Amino acid sequence: MTPYVDNIVPFPLSRRRELRSCPHCGTRSDVYRIGRLLWAYCDLHEVRWVVADFHQSSPESMDRKQLRKGLEFLSAFVEVSR
Numbered sequence: 001m002t003p004y005v006d007n008i009v010p011f012p013l014s015r016r017r018e019l020r021s022c023p024h025c026g027t028r029s030d031v032y033r034i035g036r037l038l039w040a041y042c043d044l045h046e047v048r049w050v051v052a053d054f055h056q057s058s059p060e061s062m063d064r065k066q067l068r069k070g071l072e073f074l075s076a077f078v079e080v081s082r
Contacts, residue, residue, distance in 0.1 A: 019049045019050075019080065019081060020051065022045055023080055024044075024045045024047070025044060025045065027044075028040045028041065028042055029042055029043040029044075031051060032070045032073065032074060033066075033070070034070040034071060035067060036053060036054045036055065037050050037052070037053055037054075038051045038052040038053075039051065039074055041074060041077050046076065046077050047079070047080045048074050048078070048079055048080070050081070
């Protein structure tokens with residue numbers, strides 16, 4: 001059996017600038033937690049972006065009703081990132 005070779009180069013997320021507000025107006029309407037990700041959004045420009053990633057969040061701690069509500073709400077927004 002040949003050893004498994006991992007040739008995947010990880011994307012340098014630590015060098016990426018964080019997006020803390022709407023790229024158009026510099027504000028944010030509110031935040032919404034969906035699973036392990038915390039999403040911010042701007043109602044005026046209909047955009048969303050990831051504010052935080054809670055790696056230690058487990059699937060057991062997620063409320064499925066809140067998860068679905070958040071997914072349905074944010075699905076109308078366009079995702080932006082830098």
